[in-house]
């Protein structure tokens with residue numbers, strides 16, 4: 001049962017959710033008690049209300065304490081969103097932006113500049129997915145832990161391996177049950193140790209902040225401060241150190257790989273579509289080439305780079321990194337979708353890839369066409385990569401800021417070229433006649449299957465630096 005459940009939840013390959021939609025349409029079953037929905041109206045109806053609570057699978061991720069992400073309780077979900085929502089408003093984001101730029105785009109440029117400077121040809125090959133991932137950890141390290149992880153600088157971070165172990169243990173818990181019971185606690189002792197280290201690390205970060213504040217430090221505008229200060233709307237009680245740490249770990253889990261994978265798919269799709277790439281480069285250079293050393297901010301990019309924004313939206317549509325069906329439980333009284341009655345307690349899975357490719361919304365859904373979003377802001381709302389409704393991703397503004405500032409600035413400052421030995425490029429077409437995308441795998445998120453092989457690009461400084 002556990003294996004069936006895990007297989008059904010994870011699917012067999014990264015493309016399964018998308019291809020299942022193309023094969024089976026708006027509604028189909030996966031396993032004995034799981035019904036997958038792809039019709040946008042059905043999916044929005046489920047996601048818009050707490051009546052369809054999250055499924056039991058989320059409990060596996062509650063390895064420290066229940067969090068905004070893991071909780072199945074509508075009350076706790078509402079409370080946490082009220083408490084933590086202020087960390088992610090546009091106003092708070094603007095105050096956090098200098099940190100986001102410093103550890104995001106500016107750190108990536110420093111890294112790439114130093115690699116290019118060392119190369120006699122003034123061009124170098126980078127594995128972009130690695131750099132995006134390390135930078136994404138550094139951003140959350142600075143915002144959520146108030147400290148420098150130095151992951152990008154050192155090409156590694158202890159925190160990343162702890163988080164990987166956390167993820168692994170959550171999946172093991174799904175299949176093998178409580179990790180603290182014998183024999184699990186022996187078999188999974190390394191992962192359990194990582195989680196205990198992560199807790200100690202998180203608790204220390206919050207304590208350090210409290211100590212600094214007591215010595216007169218002005219309150220920083222970051223996520224850690226919101227976690228420390230926020231009160232329950234009813235009881236006015238603050239979160240416990242363990243609750244703070246658990247939420248912070250969930251931000252590391254939810255807000256790092258999602259961002260770096262999204263950026264990686266964007267670069268990949270731009271390399272597959274040279275005309276789109278050229279158009280995006282021309283757009284940013286037509287506005288900012290007189291000041292190439294200036295870091296384009298989120299507000300500047302939002303107001304002057306609609307095509308790059310459309311490229312992001314189209315990549316997030318065609319290859320949503322949120323690859324697993326979002327599981328919800330049919331409430332008392334049952335529910336009817338596409339003429340099928342589903343009794344109470346049936347699990348429904350929201351197929352984001354299905355929604356993002358749905359025939360009623362999207363023309364030529366398998367084609368990468370950023371132009372579809374130009375002068376069509378409304379259409380962007382149909383891309384459900386951040387989900388929608390009452391449990392929609394609270395980190396989407398932060399993600400959008402990080403992704404747009406990184407993409408706009410790297411397209412401004414560097415020229416990109418596919419390596420000569422790249423397996424995937426504009427000439428290599430799939431059975432639908434579109435440039436074939438690199439293979440992917442599903443590990444909660446949709447990730448490149450061979451990142452070291454397929455996520456490489458040659459970079460050199462843009463012509464106006466010469």
Ligand code: HEM
Nearest residue numbers: 069251254255258259262322326385386387391393395399
């Ligand atoms: C491109 C980047 C991102 C994508 C595609 C993404 C996608 C999603 C999706 C699809 C959900 C719904 C999951 C579900 O219902 O099972 C979600 C929830 C969530 N995300 Fe994100 N996310 C991103 C970035 C972030 C960031 C940067 C943070 C925070 C730092 C974050 C924190 C969360 C949290 C806490 C939830 C749970 C919300 C709830 O259940 O009420 N995410 N995200």
